[in-house]
Amino acid sequence: MEKAVKILKANNIRITPQRLGVYEILSDKNKHLTADDIYRKIKISFPSISLATVYSILELYHKKHLLNEIRIDFDKSCFDSRTETHHHFLCKQCSKIYDINLQPCPALNAKEVDGHIIHELQGYFYGICSECKEKK
Amino acid sequence: MEKAVKILKANNIRITPQRLGVYEILSDKNKHLTADDIYRKIKISFPSISLATVYSILELYHKKHLLNEIRIDFDKSCFDSRTETHHHFLCKQCSKIYDINLQPCPALNAKEVDGHIIHELQGYFYGICSECKEKK
DNA sequence: TTTTAAATAATAATTATTCTTGCATTATTT
DNA sequence: AAATAATGCAAGAATAATTATTATTTAAAA
Incomplete structure (x- = not known):
């Protein structure tokens, strides 16, 4: 099957x-x-x-x-088959989205923050990606 | 003035x-x-x-x-007069948004991730807030 | 195979946000 | 202070992603 x-x-x-x-x-x-x-x-x-x-x-x-x-890009959702929690980067120049892996982030494996129960979290970074940075 | x-x-x-x-x-x-x-x-x-x-x-x-x-709540922007970088929590039950302070987060003061230049970052947490948790 | 509950296509509706235009207001220069 | 230029505003139309509706079709259990 x-x-x-x-x-x-x-x-x-x-x-x-x-x-x-x-x-x-x-x-x-x-x-x-x-x-x-x-x-x-x-x-x-x-x-x-x-x-x-x-x-x-x-x-x-x-x-x-x-x-x-x-929803890193405000007006449209993107869908991703990687279901483990990971962060994303959006390049303001080329609009490409990159996966980001932040290892020692205290939030990543936490169950709570300030007493609130975390079901899901998203980290969004905005800026200029390495490719666009080179081009200049 | x-x-x-x-x-x-x-x-x-x-x-x-x-x-x-x-x-x-x-x-x-x-x-x-x-x-x-x-x-x-x-x-x-x-x-x-x-x-x-x-x-x-x-x-x-x-x-x-x-x-x-x-843009923690997908279909509408919220505006906040606190301009220093800080994260947010959205309660799926009461829809309230909370400010979150994560001190030792490696991203918070970084200028780059994976070679990409960071201009701005947003951390969004979703779940059940402490108030709603109590109510049950 | 027949049945039935669920999935699909087509289209209309919704909703946050942006765009357009003519007019009003404010700043700048004389 | 008056004239001119630049910018801000109201009103409503336009846009675009997403959701809702409904009639028809399909998957899978009996």
Whole structure:
């Protein structure tokens, strides 16, 4: 049995071609895709799919913790198949998003801050990426 | 001379009653107000002000670093007069936003991560706040 | 295979934010 | 102080990401 099918079944998610398609696209690691990016990609194999379906699949996967949703770029969400907590960097020049690994960050493994229970955390960095820095 | 006037002048911002009004509302520390919150508050003293004006004043203040814009709640920005870097917590139950102070965070004073230049950073925590935790 | 609950396509609705335009106000220069 | 130039404002239209609605189709259990 295919890996995607196995994982969806393990999470009590009904198998549909559209869901498998979105899953495959997201398996492309280290990418940070918007709903529209995914829509455009999946349209190649499922020309009749609608953007609302993509959104509903993404919401479902997010609820099941199969993906990570980030909002580093204010007006659109990006989706990421790396589900362990990690931070992100957005280059103001080229708009590229990078994964960041901060090892000794006290928040990363904490369960609480100031008495509040942490379910999830996001670290967003903004600036000029190393590539753009070189170009100048 | 009033403090607000002094600060605006120091930043080469033309003084207008609307700008002073927004400034006063934002001086209310430890609040995290949306553009619409500010609009509703300032409408009391300036009934003819428009929401677009509020947005343009907020954009101006942000550019001049007189305020901090956060997007912890995905679909609306909040504005905060504390301009030193600090993190935030959003309670999924009551939707309240709290300021968080993480002292020994390696990112906080860093100029770079992975070779990328950091201009700004935001730490967002999501979960259940101490108040809501107690209530149960 | 039949049944039934859930998923999808298509489209409309929503909502925060930005853009546009004509007018009013303020600053600058004379 | 008057004239001119620059900027700010109100009002409403436009944009764009996301969500809601509904009729139809499909997956999977019986």
